[in-house]
Every structure is written in structure tokens, then in C-alpha cells.
Amino acid sequence: MPLLRLSLILFLALAASSAHSREYRYSDAHLHYVDFFQESAGMDKLLKRMAEANIEHVMLSGIPVAKKWDENEPKRPRYYAGDDANAYWYSATDVLIAHAFKQLPVEQRRRFHPFLSGFNPTDMNADAHIRRMLEMDPGLWQGIGEVFTRHDDLTALIHGDAPRADNEALARVYHLAAEYDLPVMLHANITSKRERNPLYLAEMEAPLRNHPHVRFIWAHAGTSLEIHRHQDKLDFLLSTLERMLEAYPNLYIDLSWSMLRPYLLDEQGTPDPHWIALVSRYPERFMLGSDVVGHFDSMGELMRGFEPFLDALPTEAAHGVARDNFLAILPRKAEETPAK
Structure with a gap:
């Protein structure tokens, strides 16, 4: 174990010595164009923030769900957890x-990669709805998600x-995917x-095992800020991911903020040298x-926040994590002419 620790320290030192010459181009693999009230700062603002932060591609x-402004609430909520009113599935x-x-x-459309998310994941008709959306706009949609399953207090707010x-x-949705x-x-959520x-x-392992031809992106690796508020750090997360990445070649991890x-x-x-070793x-x-939600001013700060971690990775791996890995899992047809 001491030898392993020494090797990790030397590896980090060597990586840091060459990091100053790196300039990262990013793909934001987790971005919500609208917020929980289906409102957005708009595409002009998004494009501006992308240019400022060297973000070349985004998952759009x-x-x-939409958060309800209940007539019993004294003011309009600002977030889904702002009051006790419900949220509801919102296909629009x-x-x-x-x-x-x-x-x-x-010429800009090649930078944007739309994902379908507006469906109830407990509805056996969800796959039929998704198929209609795909057929209405052939070639536009490049992924499915973010699909909300276990999601902190939001789960309890949805009827x-x-x-x-x-x-x-969702098994029917995976077959369609x-x-x-x-x-x-x-x-x-992992817990x-x-x-x-x-x-x-x-609940996460079953689809990975039963649908080996589907590329699954696990948002936040099953964690959330709300879990961290109560538990700080999940001591089982790293070892769990080590096992799952080895067992399931169709598993990809979103390291969002x-x-x-x-x-x-x-x-x-x-x-963390152990996370460096895993990646x-x-x-x-x-x-x-970035996992921004309808408002984009924090995109650059959030993406640049990963630079110390990227700098500690081997150069090729760092650029893959920053930009190329997201693009590599998109459907092959995404490389063709953008949808009209």
C-alpha cells in the first residue's frame, strides 16, 4: 500500500508539471435549457456563455417535470423544493x-445535441410517445434524458x-433507445x-445488465447535493463504481458539478488520487x-472548476473527459447533416 500511495503521488506531480500547457475545450454533457418552470435565459445567452468558457458542444x-404554483402558496416558488406544492410530468x-x-x-446546430426527456417514466405508453417524437423530427434527437427516477425530495412531490x-x-424505453x-x-440516486x-x-444495475446494447450515462454517479447535505461523502461510492465499470461496459459516468x-x-x-486512478x-x-437549469451565467465557473482534476490526469484522458467522451457516445448519425 505505501508503494501504491507513492506511485500515485509521483503520478500527480508529473501530471501537474505538464498541466500548465493544457487548454481545454469542453463538451457540457449535462445541461437543461429550461428550469423547473419551463423558462430559459435563452439561446443568445447560452451561446455567449459557451464562447466565454470554451464550451464547444452541449447536451441540450x-x-x-414542471413545478406547480399552488394557489395556497403566498408567493411563486423559485425551485422545486421552494414549497410543498407538487410537480407534474410535462411533455411540452x-x-x-x-x-x-x-x-x-x-452551422451552429452541430454544437447542440438534443435529448428527449418529456415523459412519465412509470407510464407504459412512454415508449410510444418517444417514438412519435422521433418520427416527427427525424435526426433531431440524439439521446434520451435526463430521465428522473429516484431524485431526492422531487420524487415525493410527483403524483x-x-x-x-x-x-x-422504462424497459420499453430502453429497447427503443x-x-x-x-x-x-x-x-x-444510489441511496x-x-x-x-x-x-x-x-435498480440501476438491472437495466445495465438487461440492456447491454444501450449506453447509459449515470447522472452524478448516483449522488446529489441533497444526499451530500445529509451524509457528506458516501464511503462506498468509489468501490461501487470500480466494480460496476468493470462489470458493465455500457456504463458511463457524468461527473457533473x-x-x-x-x-x-x-x-x-x-x-483525490483514488479518483484520478479510477478515471x-x-x-x-x-x-x-454543468447541470445548469435554464440559466447559464455559472457555466464557465462550473466547468473550469474541474481543471485541477483534469490537470492531474494523463493528457489524452483529460481531453477525452473534458470534451470527446460525450461526443463519442452519441449516435453515429449525429455526425451527419444537422436536422432541419
Whole structure:
């Protein structure tokens, strides 16, 4: 073990010595164009922030639910957790995404990769709805997600059954994703706010095992800011990911902003050598995302926050995580002429 630790320290030192010459170009693999009220700062603002932050590509998705402003609430909420009012599945979010995409000049469309998200993941008709959307705009949609399954307090605010990544309705969606060669991004919490064990892990493993031809992106690696508020750091997360990445070649990890601390960087901003080792072992299976929600001013700060971690990776791996890995999992047809 001391030898391994020494090797990791030397590896980090060598990586840091060459990091000053790196300039990263980014793909934001986790971006919501609208917020929980289906509102957006707009494409002009998004393009401006992308240019400022050297972000060349973005995953463009909506929010699959809308937060209700209940007549009993004294003021309009600002976030889904702002009050006790419910949220409800909102299919029109994809209409908003398609409209925003179609307003772009053709030469800009190659930078945007729309994902379908506006469906109820407990509805056995969800796959039929998704198929209609795909047929209405051939070639526009390049992925499915972010699909909300276990999602902190939001799960309890939505009427109906708690959505699970392994339910039968989503199994039908996964078959459709395989048919159209679409990656699927899942928000599936690995545990609850209180349980210090991988309570819901089986729900994520089942689709990975049962649908080997589907490329799954696990949003935040099953974590969330709300879990961190209650549990700080999940001590089982790293070993769980080590096992799963080896067992499931169709698993990809979204290292969006809530993963930065307490996992990738410590309180002093130093990269965690064990996470560096994991990403270096599977350099094509990780990607970055800002997870901004309808407003884009923080994009650059969030993406640049990963630079100390990227600098500690081998150069090729760092550029893959920053930009190329997300592009590599998109359907092959995405490289063709952008949808009109």
C-alpha cells in the first residue's frame, strides 16, 4: 500500500508539471435549457456563455417535470423544493427544446445535441410517445434524458408511483433507445438521504445488465447535493463504481458539478488520487457537465472548476473527459447533416 500511495503521488506531480500547457475545450454533457418552470435565459445567452468558457458542444435537454404554483402558496416558488406544492410530468418541455434548436443557424446546430426527456417514466405508453417524437423530427434527437427516477425530495412531490430505473415502462424505453442507437441519461440516486448503504443500487444495475446494447450515462454517479447535505461523502461510492465499470461496459459516468466536492477534489482543492486512478483506468467512460437549469451565467465557473482534476490526469484522458467522451457516445448519425 505505501508503494501504491507513492506511485500515485509521483503520478500527480508529473501530471501537474505538464498541466500548465493544457487548454481545454469542453463538451457540457449535462445541461437543461429550461428550469423547473419551463423558462430559459435563452439561446443568445447560452451561446455567449459557451464562447466565454470554451464550451464547444452541449447536451441540450429540458426538464421532464414542471413545478406547480399552488394557489395556497403566498408567493411563486423559485425551485422545486421552494414549497410543498407538487410537480407534474410535462411533455411540452421537448417542444421547447426542439423549437430552440430549430432557431439556430445551421452551422451552429452541430454544437447542440438534443435529448428527449418529456415523459412519465412509470407510464407504459412512454415508449410510444418517444417514438412519435422521433418520427416527427427525424435526426433531431440524439439521446434520451435526463430521465428522473429516484431524485431526492422531487420524487415525493410527483403524483403516482415512485419512478425506478428498473421498471417495466422504462424497459420499453430502453429497447427503443437500442433500436435508435440513442444513449440514455438516468438520474437514479444510489441511496436515500439517510441510508448509509447503496439502497437503490439494484435498480440501476438491472437495466445495465438487461440492456447491454444501450449506453447509459449515470447522472452524478448516483449522488446529489441533497444526499451530500445529509451524509457528506458516501464511503462506498468509489468501490461501487470500480466494480460496476468493470462489470458493465455500457456504463458511463457524468461527473457533473455536485461530484466535484467532496469526491474529485478535497477541501484544499487537491485532486483525490483514488479518483484520478479510477478515471485513468477507464478514460473513455467519464464526462463533465454543468447541470445548469435554464440559466447559464455559472457555466464557465462550473466547468473550469474541474481543471485541477483534469490537470492531474494523463493528457489524452483529460481531453477525452473534458470534451470527446460525450461526443463519442452519441449516435453515429449525429455526425451527419444537422436536422432541419
